[in-house]
């Protein structure tokens with residue numbers, strides 16, 4: 001999440017009308033400005049932060065190393081990647097991670 005304050009910039013974009021209508025309705029229900037949603041998403045897109053599946057530490061995927069064996073991000077705190085998880089957990093994490101990948105239109109890293 002973006003914590004540092006920088007000046008606001010104008011963003012002029014064209015997106016699917018129905019998606020925008022649905023998003024505006026939900027955003028209004030949740031009292032979240034659309035601009036903040038876009039800001040949050042773009043911040044996550046540029047600098048994805050994830051939680052370690054083992055110890056729960058939050059870390060930035062850009063700074064994290066990839067395990068050469070399993071290809072997953074290695075937690076900088078406990079050093080766990082897929083290799084340190086049991087099979088059932090690894091499968092659950094694999095499917096969960098697909099939500100990120102769908103959202104980001106690619107891999108987290």
Ligand SMILES: [Zn+2]
Nearest residue numbers: 052055075078
């Ligand atoms: Zn960890």
Ligand SMILES: [Zn+2]
Nearest residue numbers: 067070081083
């Ligand atoms: Zn590994």
